[in-house]
Amino acid sequence: MDGVWRDRSRWPQAGRVLAAVTAMPALVLTGWLLAGLPLLLAGWFRPLPALLLGGALAAALCVYGTRSGKPPGGLAGRPHDTRDARGGGEVGDASAGHVWAVVGVAVASGVFNAIFHTEQLIVRRDPATYAQYTAWLAGHGFLPMPYPTAAFGGPDPALRFDSIGFYDHGGAVVPQFMPGAPLIDSIGAWLGGLSGLLMVPPVLGALAVLTVAGVAARLAGARWAPVAALAFAVALPILYTSRTTFSEIPSLILIFGGMALAADALGRSRGTAVLAGLSFGLAVLVRVDGLRDVLPVLVYAGLLIALRGRRGRGEAYARMGVPLLGGLLAGAGLGLVAAFFLSRPYLNYLSDSVRPLLVICGAVLLLTVAGAVAGPRVIPAAGRAVRAWRPARRLPEVLAALVVLVMAGFAVRPWVQTVRRVPATVEDTLNSIFIQWTQQANGMRPDPARLYSEQSLYWVIWYVGVPVVMLATLAAAVLVRRMARGRGLPWPLPLAIIGWTTVTTLWRPAITPDHPFASRRLVPVVIPGLVVLAVWGLRWAWARIRGAGYGTTAMRWLTAAGAVLLVAPGTVTSIGTAFTPVERGEAAAVRKLCAALPPDASVLMIERVTGDRFTQVVRAMCDRPAAQVRTEGGGATPPVPGAPAATAPDDGGADKTRDVAAASDVTRLVRRVRAAGRVPVLLAAEKVQLIRYGTPAQVVRLRTRQDERSLIDAPNGTWSLSIDVWMVIPGAV
Structure with missing residues (x-):
């Protein structure tokens, strides 16, 4: 036995371990929700059947989704697209140190948030609504x-x-x-009563750290995963939503877990592609806004299907299009079923935004089907036409510049626009009264029609800092340019989700604008997405500088300085409230x-x-x-x-x-x-x-x-x- 433990060659590869532990959170939630929703619809969401069925399904998905095989490119060997265009450096293999660092940050995050958890049970705002929703489900099992x-x-x-x-x-x-978040939170209520319910958010927060680090490892390389984990974990909105019963953290795990599984499935496993689609789709069961967040997955799956018949790597990737689309439609379909049967009044309240979103989703679905059918004939012809059109040669640079211009537009928006809404409903009037009272409490001139949406980019800067925003913008511009040139294949889906959701969220946050409450809107995609992009931007700069001939010592200092730039601003903002529990x-x-x-x-x-x-x-x-x-x-x-x-x-x-x-x-x-x-x-x-x-x-x-x-x-x-x-x-x- 001692010989087995001494023989490290028999240990699992670090890359495989990191890939597995960072995919498991999404797989567990996917299995649990797939079992829990039918039980709830049947009125049988009780501890014994839910724990047996949900536990078995979650375990089966974890075994299948993390089965042994070649680790994803960013975790072992040469990662996807790790060479700079000018021949920069490579990201090395995942090491045991990377795994332990990521797990250590996640565990520390969970313990810290458990110590300072909140007790929002008296219904004043959304967390207590979720807590009481959970208490009813855990105690009765029906709606x-x-x-x-x-x-x-x-x-x-x-x-x-x-x-x-x-x-x-x-x-x-x-x-x-x-019902998605209460279905998940019920586990804690069953296992530990009221105290168990209050401990679920810190556990989910720790799992979210693992998930975001896993996406960073797959897309930027394993050495940057601990930096991403720490920069994400210290952001105030993450602390805030990891201490009480919100829906944003479970939604984040499903969306970014879907990204990780989709990266693992590229050219490898159709079954993993199904799981990725399910994870994306079930985000709708947790938050109705998830329908908007995963809309790019629908387009991406259609694009993959349209690539079928092409030779080489494109054909290998195209094979995951149908299973990804099938999983997405199944997961989102379950979410819509739950919305119709269990949350109808909520949908009625949100009808002004949900109905247009459903129309957009339907139109995109039809276009996706049409594109998938016509793709094998249209794409080659379109490619030839684009290559023949001389101005198209500048398209990569134009798209990269557009990314920068969009972020610059959000930066100057407060100077050119003040977003207001004249109350048109009883709910609008109540919100305006609350905004006016909050303005007075903050010593401001009353202006109850203000929504403060024009400040949204500065919300992000408060919580993650200027370096993260700038590096993320740089990374997005570079990646868009590469993809326009046919490179960067692992990035189209993550970048589409991050870019689409960031732009739509910053343009219209659609939330009562007091902080930290409003910061929750940035949690499912915006903050983790910008952190992942920022570490990729840091890796890109690191590779270029190393390619210029700098030695090992200089590169270590650069890595440390970059990590500090990404972590310190968020820490400075968070420290004002991080050690003060509320509603105890x-x-x-x-x-x-x-x-x-x-x-x-x-x-x-x-x-x-x-x-x-x-x-x-x-x-x-x-x-x-x-x-x-x-x-x-x-x-x-x-x-x-x-x-x-x-x-x-x-x-x-x-x-x-x-x-x-x-x-x-x-x-x-x-x-x-x-x-x-x-x-x-x-x-x-x-x-x-x-x-x-x-x-x-x-x-x-x-x-x-x-x-x-x-x-x-x-x-x-x-x-x-x-x-x-x-x-x-x-x-x-």
């Missing part, structure tokens, strides 16, 4: 959530069962978002609230903000029937994605008399609950709001910190947060 009208003596016009993040639709309560104490507050409720309680929220924040908490985590009593102000606030449950930090509104239900409605409902054989419990934010019904007791007194809401600067601190809930069990009325 939608039925009205518990019997627990309140039957239907009543004063009862409302919807709340922030949860729609009243078709006689039931429907969660706001896509909410887990204990929820446990205390649940413990205070009688087992046979029917809970009535008689004040608006308490109803917005706690209706779903009581329903999902306390497992008690809960409803709001309509108030003069209209009852529940519409579930606006991203908008907080209140427009002020503590109580959500100045006109408190309109936020409390009429006494006649409350008294009638209390009598009806007692007649149904249950115990009526009333909740409100202040003692005075309950005093007429009995002797109130305070069941939640939370004093903690919340995220800053910065509009024009990088966030560098936190704000205070106070939440109070009072309870009364009315006597005979």
Whole structure:
């Protein structure tokens, strides 16, 4: 046995190990979601069948997707396209040191974010919506959530069962978002209860570090993967979304995992191409925006199919077109099925953007099919025509210059445009009220129509720094130029996804513009994509300088200096909030609230903000029937994605008399609950709001910190947060 351990020739090649461990996160999530969604649609998403079926499928995909074979080009031997056009240096083979460095950064990231994890459970913004969605799925295993009208003596016009993040639709309560992230987060809830649920985001964040490093290793070379891992891990948006239940990190793992699997499949395995397509497509199950992010995959697959029949490497690559397209359509199809059956109100809310996107996707699909059919005849003729057209010889340089001009345009945009939106709906009005309040809190002149979208490139610069943006732009320009000349074959798909999503996201972020909340929009593709491009740009510069004759010592200093340039700016921005956990104490507050409720309680929220924040908490985590009593102000606030449950930090509104239900409605409902054989419990934010019904007791007194809401600067601190809930069990009325 000792001889086996001493004989290193029997150990797996480092490149193969790095390829496997960085592809596994996407394969695990793919297997889990493929099993979890059908179970949820059937109403059987319970621990035993989900863990058995999902675990078995995830394990099978990992074994198949990482089976032994030749590692991808960037991980062993000479990587794809590693020679500079002038004969620069090569990236060496992956070493054990590279593997350990990448894994070490990922583990350190996971531990760090676990230590400083948040506890966003009280529904104020999207993370708590996801947490409560997860709690319901983990506890019940089906959707939608039925009205518990019997627990309140039957239907009543004063009862409302919807709340922030949860729609009243078709006689039931429907969660706001896509089910992919809650399906994943349920694993933690089953294995570790509430504490397990809160630990899932740090684990996913660590897996995202592995995934991004794997893409960097395949495309830039293994020696640059640790730099990419560290530059990615320290960015504030990554820290932010790795500490609480967002959907952006799982989406990132699936999209960049798809890139890694697609790179592995080039000229090798059709089965791996199917897995790559599934990984891309299932991003739609996690975020409806994933449909836009993976649109370039559809075009790329069609292009590969159109190349069939060509000799040489093109034919080998063309063979993965059909399986890649099949996997993509299957995965995205499952996402659309989930959207239709489980998230219909959310799609209705987003209809102004989703419908045009679906039309674009349909048009692209038709063009892709037409191009794939006509490609073998059209492409050769088009190639000859382009080569014969003399101006086309400058096309590579023109395209490279266009890349630089686009980024320059985003840089000057704040000086030539101010993006505003006049409120046209109730949701728009609520967002404008929130923006105005945030402006006042930041000491700014009120301008509620502002969206701040013109600042989007500077958001990126806050979080990753000027060197990353400049190197990424340089890399994109060089790669576009190479691809226009028929080189750089591993890059078309990654560059298309990164470029398309970066441009569309920066042009229209479509999010409430306070930070760090708005930074989540940069997480699935923009920040990891720019980091991968930046390390490739650093490698390109390194290769050219080494080709100029500089020695080993100089190259080591250059490598160290480049790594510092990529990592330091993001670290400087993040350090202001990295060591400050927010919304701590909410887990204990929820446990205390649940413990205070009688087992046979029917809970009535008689004040608006308490109803917005706690209706779903009581329903999902306390497992008690809960409803709001309509108030003069209209009852529940519409579930606006991203908008907080209140427009002020503590109580959500100045006109408190309109936020409390009429006494006649409350008294009638209390009598009806007692007649149904249950115990009526009333909740409100202040003692005075309950005093007429009995002797109130305070069941939640939370004093903690919340995220800053910065509009024009990088966030560098936190704000205070106070939440109070009072309870009364009315006597005979």
